[in-house]
Amino acid sequence: MSQPSVLLLSMALDFGGAETHVISLAKALQKNGLRVLVASNGGRLVGELEAAGIRHYTVALHARKPLALLGSIGVVKRIVQSEGVQLMHAHARIPAWVAQKVSRSTQVPLVTTYHGLYNAHWLLRLFTTAGQQTIAVSHDVKEHLITKLGVPAAKITVIHNGIDTEQFAAVAQPDHRQQITYISRMSGGRGGVALVLLEALAILHDEFPELRLVIVGEGDRLPEVRALAEELNARWSGDFCQALGGRTDIPQLLAQAGIVVGVGRAALEAMASGRPVIIAGEYGTYGLLEAATLPLAMEHNFSGRGSQLPTEPDILANILRDVLSDPERAERAAQLARDTVQVHYSMVEKAHEVLAVYAQAVPDLLVRGETGV
Numbered sequence: 001m002s003q004p005s006v007l008l009l010s011m012a013l014d015f016g017g018a019e020t021h022v023i024s025l026a027k028a029l030q031k032n033g034l035r036v037l038v039a040s041n042g043g044r045l046v047g048e049l050e051a052a053g054i055r056h057y058t059v060a061l062h063a064r065k066p067l068a069l070l071g072s073i074g075v076v077k078r079i080v081q082s083e084g085v086q087l088m089h090a091h092a093r094i095p096a097w098v099a100q101k102v103s104r105s106t107q108v109p110l111v112t113t114y115h116g117l118y119n120a121h122w123l124l125r126l127f128t129t130a131g132q133q134t135i136a137v138s139h140d141v142k143e144h145l146i147t148k149l150g151v152p153a154a155k156i157t158v159i160h161n162g163i164d165t166e167q168f169a170a171v172a173q174p175d176h177r178q179q180i181t182y183i184s185r186m187s188g189g190r191g192g193v194a195l196v197l198l199e200a201l202a203i204l205h206d207e208f209p210e211l212r213l214v215i216v217g218e219g220d221r222l223p224e225v226r227a228l229a230e231e232l233n234a235r236w237s238g239d240f241c242q243a244l245g246g247r248t249d250i251p252q253l254l255a256q257a258g259i260v261v262g263v264g265r266a267a268l269e270a271m272a273s274g275r276p277v278i279i280a281g282e283y284g285t286y287g288l289l290e291a292a293t294l295p296l297a298m299e300h301n302f303s304g305r306g307s308q309l310p311t312e313p314d315i316l317a318n319i320l321r322d323v324l325s326d327p328e329r330a331e332r333a334a335q336l337a338r339d340t341v342q343v344h345y346s347m348v349e350k351a352h353e354v355l356a357v358y359a360q361a362v363p364d365l366l367v368r369g370e371t372g373v
Contacts, residue, residue, distance in 0.1 A: 162350030189282025191221030
């Protein structure tokens with residue numbers, strides 16, 4: 001029997017949590033016997049797909065202008081028809097809108113995933129597409145879809161993003177525990193968190209003179225982040241702050257970290273790597289991820305939403321001081337983090353949950369080929 005064919009659609013495949021999730025999901029679905037195709041505007045992660053034998057189509061799914069949208073509809077429709085696609089799965093607002101138009105003309109069902117809270121302005125709501133089934137990555141995202149974007153609750157399934165626990169495996173703590181690693185986009189509020197961390201490092205420098213900060217990610221605020229890092233390095237006559245820009249060797253960078261600060265998928269990857277994680281982002285901070293803070297973090301997809309603490313230099317400095325001063329607490333937090341990912345966020349299990357949603361959209365999809373499910 002032929003393999004069932006699924007087309008995943010993303011705005012791009014550069015650095016970012018949603019983009020990385022698309023790559024991991026594509027590979028997991030392929031292991032489950034599906035023929036997986038991916039369409040996006042491309043980016044540096046495309047090579048990872050091609051190395052896994054997954055075909056990528058370059059489509060301007062990031063472009064919002066009317067002519068570009070019309071062009072994308074035509075290109076995606078040709079892909080669907082020429083490849084015999086039986087299901088589309090879109091991972092952002094523009095790809096979902098394009099896929100909806102294709103779905104209406106081809107009768108190929110559509111599943112959408114919402115990775116965060118979207119602007120609910122009435123004009124942007126016109127671009128909100130639920131598809132036959134909708135996946136929300138957390139319970140607060142589901143609530144947002146229902147109350148702000150009008151998606152019927154019956155269509156929504158909560159499936160947390162999965163992590164490849166073999167790629168992100170726990171390794172022994174490095175000798176230099178006093179290294180903080182922050183991984184995120186360097187744009188908007190998340191770029192601002194990098195600046196806050198640099199200010200927190202300045203507060204802690206005299207007390208922890210060996211403490212270092214490694215910042216990973218790129219965006220329009222990276223020059224601002226690098227300028228402050230260079231200013232602090234010059235003040236202290238050393239290499240205490242590094243802003244590395246975008247990197248693909250995230251597992252290796254996490255293996256060198258003593259403490260990881262981040263949100264979303266970056267936090268989950270650090271958790272899988274057995275590192276103590278401080279959730280801090282543009283919405284606020286939960287502090288160290290441990291038994292007391294884990295339920296709130298899970299409810300809000302490790303985003304910082306729902307926090308009562310803002311992400312400010314003094315607050316982060318106090319949190320870091322407490323963790324650095326109590327290695328046993330940090331070790332307990334690291335073990336809890338790893339256990340949490342293995343139990344609740346394994347990509348193997350999440351792929352099965354996604355396949356169950358696919359089966360709701362296309363009831364006979366999983367019996368058209370040898371899916372291994």
